[in-house]
Amino acid sequence: MTVTTTNHPVHAMMSRKRMISLGLPVVVLAYLVYVAVAFDLGGLAGRARLDNGALLMRDFWSYKIHVTRDNRSGEISSAIEGMRNATFSAGNRPDWISGNQNFARVELPQGHVVDFAPDGLVTLITPDGRYRIRPTGSGIQTDFTDAPPNFSVSDNRFSADLPEGARLTVTRARSEVFRRHAGWELFFFDLSSPFYGKSWAELAALAVSGDRVDPEHSNLAGMGRDFWNNGIWHHGDVAWAIFETILMAFLGTFGAGLVALPLAFMAASNFAPLVLMRQAARRFFDLLRGVDALIWTIILSRAFGPGPLTGSLAILLTETGTFGKLFSEALENIDEKPVEGLRSTGAGPVQRIRWAVMPQVSPVILSQLLYYFESNTRSATVIGAITGGGIGLLLMQAMQTQKDWEHVAYYILLIVVMVMAMDWLSGRLRARLIRG
Amino acid sequence: MTADRIAATYHAQLARRRAYGTVLWAIFAALLVAGFDMANRRNAGGFLQGLPSVLDYPDALISEAWQKAGALPGHMWRALPSLVETLNIAAASTLLGAIGGGIMALLATPGLAPWPRLVPLFRRLLDIARAIPELVIALVLIFVLGGGPVPAVIAISFHTVGALGKLFSEVAENASLKPVEGLESVGASWPQRIWFGVIPQVAPNWASYMMLRFEINIRASAILGFVGAGGIGYELRNAISWGQGRYDAAMAIFLMLFVTIVLFDQLTSVARNRLVRGQEHGEKGGRI
Numbered sequence: 001m002t003v004t005t006t007n008h009p010v011h012a013m014m015s016r017k018r019m020i021s022l023g024l025p026v027v028v029l030a031y032l033v034y035v036a037v038a039f040d041l042g043g044l045a046g047r048a049r050l051d052n053g054a055l056l057m058r059d060f061w062s063y064k065i066h067v068t069r070d071n072r073s074g075e076i077s078s079a080i081e082g083m084r085n086a087t088f089s090a091g092n093r094p095d096w097i098s099g100n101q102n103f104a105r106v107e108l109p110q111g112h113v114v115d116f117a118p119d120g121l122v123t124l125i126t127p128d129g130r131y132r133i134r135p136t137g138s139g140i141q142t143d144f145t146d147a148p149p150n151f152s153v154s155d156n157r158f159s160a161d162l163p164e165g166a167r168l169t170v171t172r173a174r175s176e177v178f179r180r181h182a183g184w185e186l187f188f189f190d191l192s193s194p195f196y197g198k199s200w201a202e203l204a205a206l207a208v209s210g211d212r213v214d215p216e217h218s219n220l221a222g223m224g225r226d227f228w229n230n231g232i233w234h235h236g237d238v239a240w241a242i243f244e245t246i247l248m249a250f251l252g253t254f255g256a257g258l259v260a261l262p263l264a265f266m267a268a269s270n271f272a273p274l275v276l277m278r279q280a281a282r283r284f285f286d287l288l289r290g291v292d293a294l295i296w297t298i299i300l301s302r303a304f305g306p307g308p309l310t311g312s313l314a315i316l317l318t319e320t321g322t323f324g325k326l327f328s329e330a331l332e333n334i335d336e337k338p339v340e341g342l343r344s345t346g347a348g349p350v351q352r353i354r355w356a357v358m359p360q361v362s363p364v365i366l367s368q369l370l371y372y373f374e375s376n377t378r379s380a381t382v383i384g385a386i387t388g389g390g391i392g393l394l395l396m397q398a399m400q401t402q403k404d405w406e407h408v409a410y411y412i413l414l415i416v417v418m419v420m421a422m423d424w425l426s427g428r429l430r431a432r433l434i435r436g
Numbered sequence: 437m438t439a440d441r442i443a444a445t446y447h448a449q450l451a452r453r454r455a456y457g458t459v460l461w462a463i464f465a466a467l468l469v470a471g472f473d474m475a476n477r478r479n480a481g482g483f484l485q486g487l488p489s490v491l492d493y494p495d496a497l498i499s500e501a502w503q504k505a506g507a508l509p510g511h512m513w514r515a516l517p518s519l520v521e522t523l524n525i526a527a528a529s530t531l532l533g534a535i536g537g538g539i540m541a542l543l544a545t546p547g548l549a550p551w552p553r554l555v556p557l558f559r560r561l562l563d564i565a566r567a568i569p570e571l572v573i574a575l576v577l578i579f580v581l582g583g584g585p586v587p588a589v590i591a592i593s594f595h596t597v598g599a600l601g602k603l604f605s606e607v608a609e610n611a612s613l614k615p616v617e618g619l620e621s622v623g624a625s626w627p628q629r630i631w632f633g634v635i636p637q638v639a640p641n642w643a644s645y646m647m648l649r650f651e652i653n654i655r656a657s658a659i660l661g662f663v664g665a666g667g668i669g670y671e672l673r674n675a676i677s678w679g680q681g682r683y684d685a686a687m688a689i690f691l692m693l694f695v696t697i698v699l700f701d702q703l704t705s706v707a708r709n710r711l712v713r714g715q716e717h718g719e720k721g722g723r724i
Contacts, residue, residue, distance in 0.1 A: 047581065
């Protein structure tokens with residue numbers, strides 16, 4: 001009897017807790033369902049371009065070599081990704097392409113062969129048969145009626161998806177076949193470099209002891225220069241862009257720290273005697289933070305134009321608000337005893353701040369600055385994409401051309417490595433500074 | 437005699453430390469000045485040329501909006517659905533990120549993880565998720581899925597998993613293992629041990645971090661809208677591109693975004709203070 005009565009409030013509490021622990025997931029689930037409906041998740045399947053996704057995934061790790069016949073001039077050329085500045089000469093052409101300027105035989109995986117004849121006739125030989133496609137003045141003609149399912153034929157265009165990502169297209173203007181290879185093409189040296197196409201062992205031998213390829217430089221210097229000035233991957237520009245992004249984060253974070261520190265004294269209740277001044281400083285911080293980096297970027301880029309300075313200042317303004325708030329909280333939490341001690345020796349306000357306050361708050365401030373330095377590296381990437389600076393801009397441009405997906409993959413990789421490196425660095429510095 | 441020596445050593449040490457400090461400050465100041473100079477030279481417009489006109493744009497915005505003040509409520513009403521969309525993106529991705537981050541945090545916390553050997557693996561996964569800026573994932577997904585809020589939700593959720601996962605794991609490391617051991621002794625499974633033994637301990641701190649993240653995610657979703665992921669950012673971009681003559685519409689959206697960010701900033705800060713203070717209260721024995 002007594003046990004039951006004492007148990008009663010406990011049971012009531014337990015059932016209330018049970019209600020919360022059951023009800024909360026239900027509420028969350030209901031909200032997510034509402035969002036799914038509001039965002040038209042069901043219609044997404046219809047709008048999604050999964051072929052884009054497949055293309056992107058394939059392009060991330062492989063590249064194409066195009067063999068193209070211009071059907072007006074009859075000229076045949078082969079180039080990486082069809083890029084003019086990556087066109088093969090007869091000497092360094094891959095060995096699966098044979099022929100000359102007027103005739104070409106292209107060997108594709110799994111026993112497929114494409115022939116470009118001097119008169120424009122394209123012959124596709126598969127293990128199952130032989131198909132002829134002839135571009136004419138008004139369109140194309142084919143000699144077959146029962147096309148396999150991987151072909152698509154119309155009056156103006158023939159295309160065939162072949163194994164391992166290869167494809168043949170024939171139109172009135174040109175016939176083109178491409179074959180995929182794994183890897184990022186020309187990553188180290190472009191076709192203009194004498195070091196293109198050499199194996200690691202050959203390169204090492206050249207670097208150590210070989211004769212000079214270019215008599216004016218040592219081979220190692222030549223390799224470094226050719227790598228840095230690579231015409232396809234632009235390693236030098238990419239390195240600059242990364243530096244610019246880190247620079248934006250550095251200037252924004254530490255500049256904001258310098259501006260915010262004196263202002264924080266005005267917002268801390270133990271340093272600013274006037275309520276009005278305190279409130280003004282706090283509202284000023286709220287304003288800076290509330291306007292947000294996005295709006296600051298828009299406003300500043302009107303005055304200063306796009307570039308790293310605009311990005312730096314946008315970060316600086318936003319973070320002045322953040323740091324002002326954080327630093328003033330740190331100042332309010334200091335131990336008053338050292339201040340009293342200094343006051344008893346007749347020290348003035350500046351001396352009290354220098355010798356009693358700063359030693360207490362500087363580890364907190366430094367640690368917060370370093371923490372935000374890392375987080376602002378990420379912000380600088382994003383702001384760079386909007387305001388035109390750094391690696392963010394390169395990524396944005398590579399995305400917009402919708403072609404250089406391997407560059408997109410490269411930039412993403414670099415951004416992730418950059419942010420992780422900054423994370424590691426800031427963590428190391430914080431640990432050292434706080435330890436002393 | 438000894439006292440003199442001690443004093444001399446102390447002063448020498450002090451002088452050296454001060455010299456180090458001065459040198460460090462000089463290097464820091466030089467880096468900052470050189471950095472600003474370099475940024476200035478690489479910028480399209482210079483700082484000194486731009487400075488006089490820095491207030492021109494806000495001034496033009498405000499004066500035009502002031503003249504057409506009557507039109508502002510109408511603009512705001514029209515942009516309200518996209519503001520709701522931005523808030524929904526932020527809230528949904530915070531929730532999804534917190535669920536994912538919570539699971540990942542438990543898998544990455546020594547002592548709680550069901551597979552202790554895989555703890556370093558899950559930690560690295562969290563590091564990677566945290567390192568990828570939302571923008572990167574959003575841009576790729578916009579290409580595949582088309583513009584709209586879903587790419588933004590996925591992108592922000594992914595980053596949130598990494599950011600919250602790390603913080604959640606730090607909280608969970610400090611949780612008492614006694615309830616977990618108690619539950620284990622009566623044969624509770626791993627999900628039961630976590631749900632009844634760990635979650636009640638970490639819930640206030642996790643909720644506090646979630647609110648902080650929600651506020652950050654509102655800003656992030658506005659920025660992603662600006663690059664094509666829907667919501668108020670997209671409206672803002674359109675309104676800006678209309679240019680002079682339509683500044684009232686741009687101003688309305690600026691104002692809405694500003695008020696929203698300040699409002700949620702203050703709200704979450706009050707709520708977090710209450711959560712954390714309530715918890716301290718509980719630790720002192722004020723609550724059962």
